[in-house]
Amino acid sequence: MNLNLSPEEIVRREALAKLRALGIDPFPAEEFITTSNAEEIKANYEEGKQVIVAGRLMNQRIQGKAGFADLFDSTGRIQLYVNQDALCPGEDKSLYQDVVRHLLHYGDFVGVEGTLFTTKLGEISIHVSGLKVLAKSLKPLPMVKTDADGKVHDAFTDPELRYRMRYVDLVVNPKVKDTFVKRTKIVNAMRNFFNDKGYLEVDTPVLQAIPGGASARPFITHHNSLDIPMYLRIANELYLKRLIVGGFDGVYEFSRNFRNEGMDRTHNPEFTVMEIYVAYKDYNWMMNFTEQMLEHVAMEALGKTEVQFGEKTLSFKAPFARVTMTDAIKEYTGFDITGKSEDELRAKCLELGLDAGENLGKGKLIDTLFGEMCEKHYIQPTFITDYPVEMSPLCKRHRENPELTERFELMVNGKELANAYSELNDPIDQRERFEEQASLMERGDDEAMFIDYDFLRSLEYGMPPTSGMGIGVDRLVMMMTNNESIQEVLFFPQMRPEKKQEGPDVASFEAKGIEAHWIDAIVSMGFLSLDKLKETKPTALHQNLNQYRKKNKLDVPAAQLEEIMMWFS
C-alpha cells in the first residue's frame, strides 16, 4: 500500500486492475486509426456519417442507461452520446455497465466509433457504437467547468502549479494552448518572411570560449578534454557577422541565449532572440524592413495589425514613428544633450533625481536620461535612433555626427523590442571601441564587453557594409498574445527545483523483517526510516503500535515488546 496516494488515485488504480480483469488492456500498444477529429466533424457535419475519433474523456454526464461526455482532442471538443443498447447490442452489457459507468474517469484517453447526429438542444454529437480504452489517467486533472454564460468555475490558476505542470495547464486551460500555437505561428511568419527574401537560416555555437556580442553575466561550464572554461552564449551577433565576412548576403538565426541574472516576469535565464544581418544595407533600410516584417507577422499570426495588449491597442501597421534619442530627451526633459560634457550630463541626471554615479560614462548617463524619462512614453511602435557612441561598441558611427551611432531600438509599450545597427565594419575603430569597453570595465561598468580578437581578425579581412537587427522573440510573443509575463509564453519557464518530499524508506524496515501492517503504522507515526525509528524508545513504540492496532481495528496479533526490541538491535 502506497501511503502517498489520494483516495481518488486509489480508485483509479483499482479501476485499472478491474479493466485488466475484464480482459481490457488499459494501455494498449497498437495504433488506433481515426477517421476524423472534433474540428473536422463540426466543419463538415453530415447526419449519420460514420466517424472514428480519439481523445481525452472529460465531463461525463451519465444518466442511467445512457449518458453524455465530452471528448477533447487536439482540435477541440466533441460531444459523445453513449447508450447501453447501441454500445452493447448483445446480452453482455458490461462494456456499458462496468467500463463506461464505473471504470472510466475524467481525463482517460478513449477511442470512439459512431455516427453523427444533432441532439435536441442542437449540439453536434457522436452516437457511440464502439469504444476502446487507449490510456487510463491515474491522477485526476483539475476539474475546470465553463457555464452557459462562458464563466469559468474552479479554474486552475495557481501560477506555480501551472508552470511546473504545464502539461496539466495545457489540457485544462485552452487559452494557454492558444498562446503557444500563436508563438509558433509568429516564429514561422518571421522565418517565411526572411526565407522569401532569400536569407539563410544558420546555426552558430551555443557553447563559446568567449561570451561576446553583448554584456551580461554568462553561465560557465567546463570542457574536460580541452580543459578550458566554456560559456553558454549570451548572444550570437559576432558569429553571424563572421558569416557576412564569409560572403553570405543575409543570415539569420533564432538564438537561444543564456544570461546568469535575475528572473522576473520579463526575464528568464534562457530566452530567444532572432538576429538577422544583411550585407550592403544600413539602419534606415533595416527600419523599413523591420516594420514590414512586424506587420507581416501580425497579419500571419493574428490576422490583423491591431493588437490588444491589456487596456491598450498596439498597431503594428507600417510605417512606425521615428524619433532621434536627442529629440526624445529634449521632448521629455527639455534638455538638449548635443555637445554636452560628461559633467553637464551628470549634473542634469542628479537634478532630475536619477542615479548617476562616478562609474557612469557619458553614454551611460544619456542612457539613464532616456531610460528613466522617455522610454515609458513610447507605447505605439516607435524607432528611437542615433544612440551615443559609448553605448554601442559594435555600431558604426553616425555618418553626420561622430559622437552618435547609426543605431535604432524599436520601443513598443514602453519597452525595447528590437535593436539594430549599421554594423561597425572598420576593424581599427572596432578595436579602439573594444579597448574603451575594457577601460569602462576597469572603471566598474559591469555591462562592458569582453574583447574577441578572432572577431577583430575577421573584420580585418573585410566585412561589407551591413545592417543587423535583433528582436526579442519572447517579448514579441508576449505583446502579440496579450501576456504580461514571460513565463506565460515559455512552455517550461525556469523554476526553483521542486523540493523532493522525502518518502518513507520502506526497504530499511523490510530488511529488519518488520511486518507490512506495522510498517504502515510506523510510517503513519512519522518515522520515515529505521534510523529515525531507533531514536525513539522501544517501550513507547510498543504502546503506540498497539494503540494504532486498536484504533484501526487491525486483524493481527498485538505487538510483543520482545519482537520490537529485535528491531532496535
Add this chain to the structure above:
RNA sequence: GAUCUCGUAGCUCAGCUGGUAGAGCAAUACACUUUUAAUGUAUGGGCCCUGGGUUCGAAUCCCAGCGGGAUCACCA
C-alpha cells in the same frame, strides 16, 4: 537582495475579535436512455506548509524557516 502578501480536502475557495474545520466541484454507492456547470439521495475524504513561542486552549496571535505571488533593485 529589500518590502508587502499568500500557503486550509484532488481542484476552486470560506473559516470575523483564539474554543482542535466548512461549501461547491471531483470520488464512492443507488436512481434516471437527448444531457450540457445534468439532477436527486446517501457516504467517505484534512500533519489547516514546517518548526518554535504566547495561552487552560492556535488554522486563527507572535517569531523563524520553506515555497509561491506582487512591487522595487539588478538585467542594453
